[in-house]
Amino acid sequence: MRSRNPVFSRRGFSRDNGYAGFNTAPQAGGPAVGTQANPYAGGNPYAQNPYAQQDLQYGAPPQAPATTGRMTMDDVVLRTASTLGTLIVTAALAWALLPVDDANLSRSYGIGVGAALVGMVLAFVQSFKRKASPALILSYAAFEGVFLGVVSSVVDNRIASGAAMQAVIGTMAVFAGVLVAYRAGWIRVNRRFYGFVMAAALGFVLLMVVNMLFAVFGGGDGLGFRSGPLGVFFGVVGVLLGACFLALDFKQVEDGIAYGAPKEEAWLAAFGLTLTLVWIYMEFLRIIAILNSSD
Numbered sequence: 001m002r003s004r005n006p007v008f009s010r011r012g013f014s015r016d017n018g019y020a021g022f023n024t025a026p027q028a029g030g031p032a033v034g035t036q037a038n039p040y041a042g043g044n045p046y047a048q049n050p051y052a053q054q055d056l057q058y059g060a061p062p063q064a065p066a067t068t069g070r071m072t073m074d075d076v077v078l079r080t081a082s083t084l085g086t087l088i089v090t091a092a093l094a095w096a097l098l099p100v101d102d103a104n105l106s107r108s109y110g111i112g113v114g115a116a117l118v119g120m121v122l123a124f125v126q127s128f129k130r131k132a133s134p135a136l137i138l139s140y141a142a143f144e145g146v147f148l149g150v151v152s153s154v155v156d157n158r159i160a161s162g163a164a165m166q167a168v169i170g171t172m173a174v175f176a177g178v179l180v181a182y183r184a185g186w187i188r189v190n191r192r193f194y195g196f197v198m199a200a201a202l203g204f205v206l207l208m209v210v211n212m213l214f215a216v217f218g219g220g221d222g223l224g225f226r227s228g229p230l231g232v233f234f235g236v237v238g239v240l241l242g243a244c245f246l247a248l249d250f251k252q253v254e255d256g257i258a259y260g261a262p263k264e265e266a267w268l269a270a271f272g273l274t275l276t277l278v279w280i281y282m283e284f285l286r287i288i289a290i291l292n293s294s295d
Helices: 006-010 051-057 073-097 105-127 134-158 163-183 191-218 228-258 265-291
Strands: none
Touching (some): 073 134, 105 134, 228 265
C-alpha cells in the first residue's frame, strides 16, 4: 500500500519498492508468500535467514532480524521528538522575536511566509531523495517552525487569545485518540480504508485549490470554503483527514519495524509524522480563527 504521505510513498515504506516487505511479486520457483501475515506484503527483503520467508508463508509474524541497524520504535520516537522539538523551539523564537503589532506585522508575516516556502522546498527535496537526510529534515522543521510561530502569533494576538494553545491541545488529543484507536484495533487500515482516505483527500485538496484560485483572481474569500460556516465545516473535514493520515502513518511505521527497515528510515517516519501533525495543527488554528473572527 502506498501511503498518502510523500515521504513514506517515495522511500522506505511503499509496497512498490524493495523496502518493508511490500514487494508483492512471488519469488522465483515458489508461491507468493505473506498474504496472511500482512495484506500489503509479499515477503521480507530484510530477512537475513531463510526461515523468515517460511514464517510469512504460514502466516506467522516475521522474526526480528538477527543483525543490528534495524529500525525500532525507540528510534522512531527519538527522531520524531528531535524533529518536533526543533519545530517547537523555532516557533517559540519566531513568536518572541517577530512581533505582529501594526508596525511590524507586514515584515514578520513576510518572514513567516518566506520560511514556509523554504520549508516546502526542503520537504520536496527530502521526499525525492533516496536516503533520509537528518540535516534536511531538521532544517525543514526549523523553517516550518518559524512559519507556525508567526501565524500562531497573528491568530493568538489579533484574532483569538489562546488560540495557539487550543490548537496544540486539539492536535495532541487527535494524535492520542488515533493512536489508542489504532492500537486497540478500532481502526482497520486496509485497502478499502486507504482508498476512501485517498479519494477524500484528493477531493479536499482540489476544492481548496479551486477556492484559492477564485480568491487570488476574484478577490475576497473565493468560494467561501475557508471562511464562515463552510470554513468551519471544511476545517473539521481537514482535521478528520489528518486523523486518517495518522492511522496510515502508524500502519506504515508498524510494518517498517516488523519487516526490519533500516535504522535510518526512522528519520523518514519522523518527517512524515511531523508533516501530518502540522496539517492537523493548521486546521485547528483555522477553525479557531474563523469561530472568533469578527466578520
